[in-house]
Amino acid sequence: MKTIWWRYLIAGVVVSAGVFSMPVGLGRDLVYCLIGASGTVAIVIGVRRHGPPHRRGWHLMAAGNAAWVLGDAIYAWFEHGLLVSPFPSVADVAYLAAYPMLAGGLLILVRSRGPENGLAAVLDSAILTVGLALVSWVFLLEPTWTGGGAPILDRIVAVAYPVGDVLLFAVLMRVVTARRDATIASLLLTGSLVAVIITDSLFVASTWVAVIDAHAQVLDLGWLAAYVLWGAAALHPSMRGLSVRAPTQVATSEKGRLAALAGSAAIVPGVLAVEVITKTPLHVWAIIIAASAFIVLFGARMLRMVGQLEHQSAQLSTLAGTDYLTGLANRRQIVDHLAWLLDSHHGAEMLVINVERFNEINDVLGDRAGEAILQAVGARLETLVGTGAMVARVADHRFGVLDPSLASAQDAEGDAARIHRALELPFDLPELNVSVEVSAAVLVLPQDASEPAQALHRADIALAAARRRPGRVARYQAKMESGGALALLLIGELADALRHGDLVLHYQPQVDLRSARVFAVEALVRWQHPKYGLLGPGAFIPAAEQSGLIGPLTQYVLDRALAQNARWHRDGLDLTVAVNLSARNLLDPHLVDHVSAALGRHGLDAGTLELEITESSAMVDPRRCIQVLTRLATMGVTLSVDDYGTGHSSLAYLQRLPVTRLKIDQSFVTNMVSDQPSAAIVRSTIELARNLHLDVVAEGVENDETLLALRDMHCPGVQGYGLGRPVPPPQVPELITRIESRIPEILRSHRPSAPSRHDQSAPFDIHPHTEPVIAFKQSAR
Structure with a gap:
């Protein structure tokens, strides 16, 4: 049909x-x-x-x-x-x-x-019709009307046909241009x-x-x-x-239409040229009328075109200053507004808010949910600020607020804390209920910055400081321009540092209290920066995770650590080397292949490598993490849970993880001698690990009293500054000798005391815990 x-x-x-x-x-x-x-x-x-x-x-x-x-x-x-x-x-x-x-x-x-595009189409069809009408009059209508001396009725009917054709042509042009x-x-x-x-x-x-x-x-x-x-x-x-x-469409200039209009403009001189060449009488009045009509119509068309261009320019300007996802202002627009405020010496409050661990949210929930979260954060921000404030999305998962109604620096910090609390309340999205963690940087302008680039630079510094604070809110201070906060700004140099070998490893021993011998060392990465000196991992590891460099960085550390361990083994020093993994490493489908290749490259057994994961990283995608960790455990790699006790994981997941060791976080160990709740947590964790047939290493051993208390709790392994600080590879053998000669003396001189009734491990219940929301948070340490 x-x-x-x-x-x-x-x-x-x-x-x-x-x-x-x-x-x-x-x-x-x-x-x-x-x-x-x-x-x-x-x-x-x-x-x-x-x-x-x-x-x-x-x-x-x-x-x-x-x-x-x-x-x-x-x-x-x-x-x-x-x-x-x-x-x-x-x-x-x-x-x-x-x-x-x-x-x-x-x-x-x-x-x-x-x-x-009605008016433009009408003008275009009118211009083309005037051109045809002039040609029809000169070559059809006027000769028909004046030639042959026919009766008036005959002539009227004869010219009616060309007039009808001009009418049809006018409508045709209206159809074509519309x-x-x-x-x-x-x-x-x-x-x-x-x-x-x-x-x-x-x-x-x-x-x-x-x-x-x-x-x-x-x-x-x-x-x-x-x-x-x-x-x-x-x-x-x-x-x-x-x-x-x-x-409805945005009006656009069309080449074919403009070419037709240009051809119409040539009709008047073309008709004149033909009449001059053929030596026929000039149709002066017809040409004057047509030329006048062309002038009026072309003038109106040009005005219309200028109006369209101005409208398009305004639309493009709006689009250029608008974020496509959230509909908020984008980085360009807020920078322009910031420049205007600073040039006019107008006081303002500037907030920069970062959605933490957003890449993990995307990995777990998908890009669609991630975009919905960003839209929800932007919408809530608009409801939290004043009517005169500008809210913008300044980066992938970072938002900025400029509020010129600032009253005082104290008010700015209060606003930041209020907004921070409100943004961490759950978001009720169509397909899920989710909460996120944010960090907020505060600048008071113009005191804290005098130009836009400087303001954004210092906001990054304040954000780095905010991540290390419990409340995750920080106002910029000049003393932040050092150490880890500044190193975050230099994250663009990390790729070159990896290529040039500017990252070095220091090693901290782990001691088995049962044999009083060093059985392993933990590899800790440092950045030997040419300008800022030796930078600790806190300066660049979080930024490396966000920038996508954590994968190459982990491979670099793994290869260097195994290469050093191979040298120690050749020298007769039998050690296991521990390397930390991040959440993004666990989501890397090639992780197991990288580990296997590195072990084979350096001729080491899998048992000489320990990989440490955090509770929170294992819980990002439990199913995938369990699959990856199971393959590593099958190879013979030792797996341990680092910073145990600080995450949000359930014991049900912990039991499913193929790990063999728990590392109790130093925040509980350091103060356990003087803090009974901390001591109870450490004691319970050791008992839990024993029942789950897991080994234990307590981090944060700062003194002999803590060491002896752990000994009395039957903790198998310890690690901390009280035993030995992280040192470069050449100093490791000497440090091990010193530890192994000192620990037995301490243990012999302080015999275990008889356990009191307070030292007995009290039974405890583990109740299933159902969170009302999906939480993407990490502890501030």
Whole structure:
């Protein structure tokens, strides 16, 4: 059913071509009228089949086609029935009646499409129509009106045809300039109008052009083509779209339209040139009128174009300053506003808020949920700030607030704390309920910064400081311009540091209290920066995780640590080396292959490597982490949970992890001698590990009292500054010798005391804990 239009088109073309093989007579005229009638019937069938919203336009065009067919039939009857060809006649009434009906039908379709750059389209069609009208007047209308001395009625009817063609041309230009999407139906409809206009113009010109008059019968092919094309356009399914309201679009300049307008501007000098060359009388008044109309229309069109360009410029400016995801201002806009505030010496509060561990959120929940979270954070921020404040998304998961209504520095810090608390409340999203952790940096302008680049720079420094504070809010201070906070700003240098070997490893021993011997060392990375000296891991590890460099950094540390351990083994020092893994490492599908390749490269057994993970990192994606850790454990790698007690994991997951060791966090161990709750936590953890058949290492052993207390609790392993600080590789053998000679003396000189009733491990219950929200938080240490 969908192919009926092209079948009709092909049949119409074939039959129309066959008309010229028939002898002139009534039979030929009958076939001619049948082809015209088929066009009218095709329009009616197309309207019934496709049901366009505005049928009146198509019905008017069907009536116009029928009027032409009626004119053809009357003309044939006069010519072959009465053997006369009167002019004018009733046939001319039918012919001329078709023009307004066809034009009216097309205008209905154009108007049903909506404005669609309406004024520009009207001006463009008017300019093109004026050009055709000038040509028609000079070469068709005026010669027809003044030539031959015919009666007034004959001349009126004769010039009515070119006038009708100009009307159809004007509507055609309105159709063409109003549409942006060229469909099959629109192309067929345009083709039929072009065929009518060209054929009519040639027929009128045949009155005084002998060559055209000699081949006038060939012009029938043009009219027949118009019938067939109009019918095929109505039968095509896309005809329905010609009367459907067009979607709103941003006006754009089109090369074809501008080229047509430029050609129209050349019509006046072109007509003058032709009349001068052919030495015919100049049509001065017609040219003056047309030129005046061109000036007015082109002026209006240029004003319209300038208005469109200004509108587009405003839209582009808005888009350039808007974040595509949240609809907030973007970094460019807030920097411009910041520059204006600083230039005008206007006081303001500047907050920079970072959504922590956002990459992990994306990894666990997916990009779609991550985008929804950013949108929710931005929307909540807008409700938390004053009406005169600007909220912007300044980076991937970082937001900025500029509030010129600042009262005092104390108020700024209070605002930051209030906003921080509000942003950590759960977000009720369509598919999940989630809470996030944020850090906030505060600047008071212009005291804390005098230019935009400096303000953003210092906001980064304050953010680094905020991450290390329990409340995760910090106002910039000059003393922050050192150490780890500054190193975060230099994270762009980390890739070069990895290539150049500027990262070094220090090693801290781990002692087995049962044998009083050093059984392992933990590899701790340092950055030997050429400008800022030796930087600790807190300066760059968090930023490396956020920037995506944690993978290459871990591979670097792993390779260096195993290479050093291989050298120690060759020297007769039997040690296990421990390397820390982050959450992103556990989500790396190639981690196991990297570990296996590094062990093989340095000729070490898997048992000589210990990989430390944190509770929180293992809980990011428990299913995937368990799979990765199981493969590592199967290889023979020792796995331990670092900083145990500070995360949010459940014991059910801990039991499923293929780990063999727990490392109790130093925050509990350091003060356990003087703090009973800390001592209870350490004692319970040791008992829990024993029941789960896990080994234990207590971190943060700062003195002999703590060491002896751990001994009395039967803690198998210890680590801390009281035993030995992290040292470079050459100092490790000497440090091990010193530890192994000192520890036995301490243990012998202080025998274990009899356990009191307070030292007994009290039984405890583990209750299942169901969180109402998904929490992405880490402890501030």
